[in-house]
Amino acid sequence: MDKRKRLLESALKLFVEFGFHETPTSKIAKEAGIANGTLFYFFATKDALVIALYTDIKSQMMAHVAKEIENKTSLKEVLKGYYSASLEWAMKHKTKFRFIEQFTNSTYLNKIADEAIQEHLQPIYKLLKQGFKNQVIQKLDVDMIFALVSGHTFSINQYLVTKDFSKNKQAKVIDETFELLWKMLT
Amino acid sequence: MDKRKRLLESALKLFVEFGFHETPTSKIAKEAGIANGTLFYFFATKDALVIALYTDIKSQMMAHVAKEIENKTSLKEVLKGYYSASLEWAMKHKTKFRFIEQFTNSTYLNKIADEAIQEHLQPIYKLLKQGFKNQVIQKLDVDMIFALVSGHTFSINQYLVTKDFSKNKQAKVIDETFELLWKMLT
DNA sequence: GTCTATACACCGATAGAC
DNA sequence: GTCTATCGGTGTATAGAC
Numbered sequence: 432m433d434k435r436k437r438l439l440e441s442a443l444k445l446f447v448e449f450g451f452h453e454t455p456t457s458k459i460a461k462e463a464g465i466a467n468g469t470l471f472y473f474f475a476t477k478d479a480l481v482i483a484l485y486t487d488i489k490s491q492m493m494a495h496v497a498k499e500i501e502n503k504t505s506l507k508e509v510l511k512g513y514y515s516a517s518l519e520w521a522m523k524h525k526t527k528f529r530f531i532e533q534f535t536n537s538t539y540l541n542k543i544a545d546e547a548i549q550e551h552l553q554p555i556y557k558l559l560k561q562g563f564k565n566q567v568i569q570k571l572d573v574d575m576i577f578a579l580v581s582g583h584t585f586s587i588n589q590y591l592v593t594k595d596f597s598k599n600k601q602a603k604v605i606d607e608t609f610e611l612l613w614k615m616l617t
Numbered sequence: 618m619d620k621r622k623r624l625l626e627s628a629l630k631l632f633v634e635f636g637f638h639e640t641p642t643s644k645i646a647k648e649a650g651i652a653n654g655t656l657f658y659f660f661a662t663k664d665a666l667v668i669a670l671y672t673d674i675k676s677q678m679m680a681h682v683a684k685e686i687e688n689k690t691s692l693k694e695v696l697k698g699y700y701s702a703s704l705e706w707a708m709k710h711k712t713k714f715r716f717i718e719q720f721t722n723s724t725y726l727n728k729i730a731d732e733a734i735q736e737h738l739q740p741i742y743k744l745l746k747q748g749f750k751n752q753v754i755q756k757l758d759v760d761m762i763f764a765l766v767s768g769h770t771f772s773i774n775q776y777l778v779t780k781d782f783s784k785n786k787q788a789k790v791i792d793e794t795f796e797l798l799w800k801m802l803t
Numbered sequence: 804g805t806c807t808a809t810a811c812a813c814c815g816a817t818a819g820a821c
Numbered sequence: 822g823t824c825t826a827t828c829g830g831t832g833t834a835t836a837g838a839c
Contacts, residue, residue, distance in 0.1 A: 579772055583765070585772070615801035
């Protein structure tokens with residue numbers, strides 16, 4: 432079995448439960464059933480492990496969202512695709528999503544190059560920007576709209592996590608709240 | 618001078634810049650011009666210091682918001698008071714607000730009793746709940762509305778922080794975005 | 804109350820055998 | 822590649838003088 436992968440999985444589990452600094456590399460190795468020193472064969476430092484885990488998960492999430500959007504054309508469709516794909520992914524991969532949140536709110540974010548962060552966001556951001564300009568939404572700053580969409584998505588995610596609805600109800604909430612968002616923006 | 622207070626101030630500054638775990642107690646004491654050991658006379662453990670700082674700041678923020686709301690009557694007024702007071706406070710006390718964010722997204726949150734967290738939220742939450750029931754907003758789950766309001770507030774705060782507008786422009790954005798929020802909810 | 808000095812536990816990372 | 826053993830640095834917290 433891929434030991435690198437096993438280490439990443441163990442790290443994810445432990446980081447989310449205890450936090451980065453409360454999780455020694457020794458525990459990660461143990462959880463993965465791998466010797467302490469071997470961890471440093473795969474990852475030069477603990478930081479490198481954390482960052483590798485982040486980019487890994489982030490890519491998965493972005494790939495999912497991008498796939499959902501690719502065949503959409505109208506701005507509303509694209510936006511809804513972005514919105515529901517993000518939420519569905521987050522609900523389906525709660526631990527991974529929680530890790531992303533933790534990472535984003537940690538000092539690690541400064542250690543990863545800006546381009547690498549933006550790179551993931553770029554395609555969607557660009558698409559939205561394009562859309563906003565051509566369509567008649569609101570005469571608002573694009574960055575503000577982007578903030579609004581992100582915030583809305585984030586908060587509904589929090590809401591869904593605490594409620595633990597059925598798949599059906601979940602989808603309904605996503606639809607409903609997207610319409611609210613759309614209403615606000617147009 | 619109140620050494621306890623000095624320690625709290627130094628801790629705030631360093632925590633926000635470097636993070637909790639990257640800030641040793643020795644640096645906090647040094648920054649405050651106080652001996653290392655003395656810190657542990659005022660705070661039994663480092664955790665105790667972090668938590669004291671959190672409850673301290675949170676109280677300040679809540680006091681400000683509560684004061685802005687107390688003489689408001691209609692739901693819209695109350696909501697707007699809550700919204701703009703939160704944003705204004707956050708803008709005026711960026712470091713403190715950043716600390717709250719960091720704390721909330723850390724494992725420390727689990728170490729503080731649930732009541733203590735809710736206690737701060739209760740008055741406003743209750744008020745809103747009351748209002749939502751009596752008024753004709755949307756036939757939506759109250760928790761969802763609360764999430765929406767929080768998310769909206771949070772995202773506009775992020776937006777304002779990155780833009781660094783003048784006081785005037787800031788107030789304008791707050792007004793504008795509140796109307797958007799209100800439009801969405803009604 | 805406040806300081807200095809220090810105990811001691813822990814953890815990231817390395818060395819070196821297999 | 823993977824293991825065991827261990828080093829060196831760091832940081833929380835305590836002891837004890839003043």
